[in-house]
Amino acid sequence: MTAIAWYYVWASLLLIVNLCAWASTLFMLPGNWFIVLATALFAFFVRPDDVHGVSWWCVGGLVALAIVGELIEFAAGAVGAAKHGGSRRGMLLAMAGAMAGSLLGATFGSAIPILGTILGAVAGGCGGAFGGAYLGETWKGRIGEERTAISSAALVGRLFGTVGKLVAGLIMVVIATIDTFW
Numbered sequence: 001m002t003a004i005a006w007y008y009v010w011a012s013l014l015l016i017v018n019l020c021a022w023a024s025t026l027f028m029l030p031g032n033w034f035i036v037l038a039t040a041l042f043a044f045f046v047r048p049d050d051v052h053g054v055s056w057w058c059v060g061g062l063v064a065l066a067i068v069g070e071l072i073e074f075a076a077g078a079v080g081a082a083k084h085g086g087s088r089r090g091m092l093l094a095m096a097g098a099m100a101g102s103l104l105g106a107t108f109g110s111a112i113p114i115l116g117t118i119l120g121a122v123a124g125g126c127g128g129a130f131g132g133a134y135l136g137e138t139w140k141g142r143i144g145e146e147r148t149a150i151s152s153a154a155l156v157g158r159l160f161g162t163v164g165k166l167v168a169g170l171i172m173v174v175i176a177t178i179d180t181f182w
Contacts, residue, residue, distance in 0.1 A: 007052050011180045014042045018176055022169040026121040026162070027106065028099040032066040032169045039176045058179040062172050069168030076161035080153030081133060085146070090136030094129040094154040101128020122162060129158035 001009075021034030039062055043054040081091055105124015109116040133154035137147040 004052070007046065008181075010042065010046050011052075014038060014180055015173075015177050018173045022166070022173050023118075025165055025169050026118060026125070027102045028095075028125065032069045032165065032172060035169060035172045035176065036062045036066050039180075042180070052180075054176070054179050058175060061175060065168050065172045065175070069165040069172075072164030072168065073161035076164060077129075077154065077157040080157035081150055084150045084153045086133065086150040086153065087136060087140045087142075089140055090133045090150060090154070093132035093136035093139075094151075094158070095132065097128035097130070097132025097135070098125040098158050099128065101125050101131070104128075122159070125162060126155045126158050130155040 017038045018035045021031045021038060023031065024034065025031035036059065039054060040059045043056060043059055046053065077091070077094070081094065086094075101124035102121045103124070105120035105122070105127070106117045107120070109118070109120015109124070112119075130151045134147050134151040137150050142150070
């Protein structure tokens with residue numbers, strides 16, 4: 001195989017790894033940071049020729065987008081629950097519930113190929129965020145209407161945070177792919 005053929009093999013592998021990392025965001029894993037890491041390793045180990053290669057400017061842009069994704073996720077989750085007076089305990093349990101719910105939702109959603117796993121992870125994460133916040137606010141001694149309002153805000157925040165982080169991650173995959181192949 002020629003050097004250019006090997007380059008495209010490695011570039012295709014990077015694309016697959018980045019897509020898997022992007023999908024891991026559904027399970028509250030740091031998928032966007034995995035994209036940064038994989039692309040940085042590619043830039044470091046796969047030496048560019050005159051036409052091909054990943055620039056360090058691209059890696060820097062991916063870092064900036066990963067930070068934006070984290071800020072979106074944090075802001076969406078925190079703003080809604082805080083606006084309704086959510087406690088720290090409720091927020092922590094909402095995060096734990098979202099992670100557990102994502103895994104359970106993906107597991108049960110996997111009965112429906114491809115799309116079921118994704119939708120199951122998102123729905124499970126939202127339901128887990130609601131349940132965790134509800135449990136935390138119950139533990140804190142809040143009454144029914146308050147608990148429900150805070151838990152609903154945690155659910156909506158989780159949904160918007162996940163969507164925002166996924167959009168940032170998808171943009172990262174596209175930018176890394178463009179810089180790798182063109």
